[in-house]
């Protein structure tokens with residue numbers, strides 16, 4: 383068996399000790415070791431964005447990075463967005479705008495949207511579309527996703 387190492391990840395403000403092989407991706411560590419299954423595995427090779435999380439506030443495709451490399455960073459997953467029973471403005475906007483069908487891409491879209499708004503790339507629908515283009519939606523909810531991001535950006539600005 384391959385050697386494992388005990389590492390500590392900071393996820394949604396909580397320190398989590400996990401034992402992983404060095405080749406384990408951040409995505410698998412989150413889902414399979416820590417039990418945070420809100421982050422989805424789509425392609426597992428960097429193409430779909432379903433696995434997007436925030437690492438120190440920046441969006442990262444968690445299937446493309448190793449868990450061992452993310453010690454000392456603050457990781458935020460979709461489970462970390464709501465404030466108790468109060469959903470994050472981006473989550474609320476996705477519901478208001480019907481911005482999902484099967485939901486497979488949704489947590490990745492939402493994490494990406496949070497960063498997109500933070501980065502200030504929400505000047506127009508075209509700009510939002512461009513900066514959200516790393517997140518694919520097989521159900522083609524793109525129009526509603528862009529509308530949700532635009533609306534949430536307004537909300538966050540207020």
Ligand code: FES
Pocket residue numbers: 422423424425426427428429430431432433434443444445446
């Ligand atoms: Fe990571 Fe598709 S699962 S980009």
Ligand code: FES
Pocket residue numbers: 481482483484485486487488518519520521522523
């Ligand atoms: Fe089904 Fe986006 S809602 S893939």
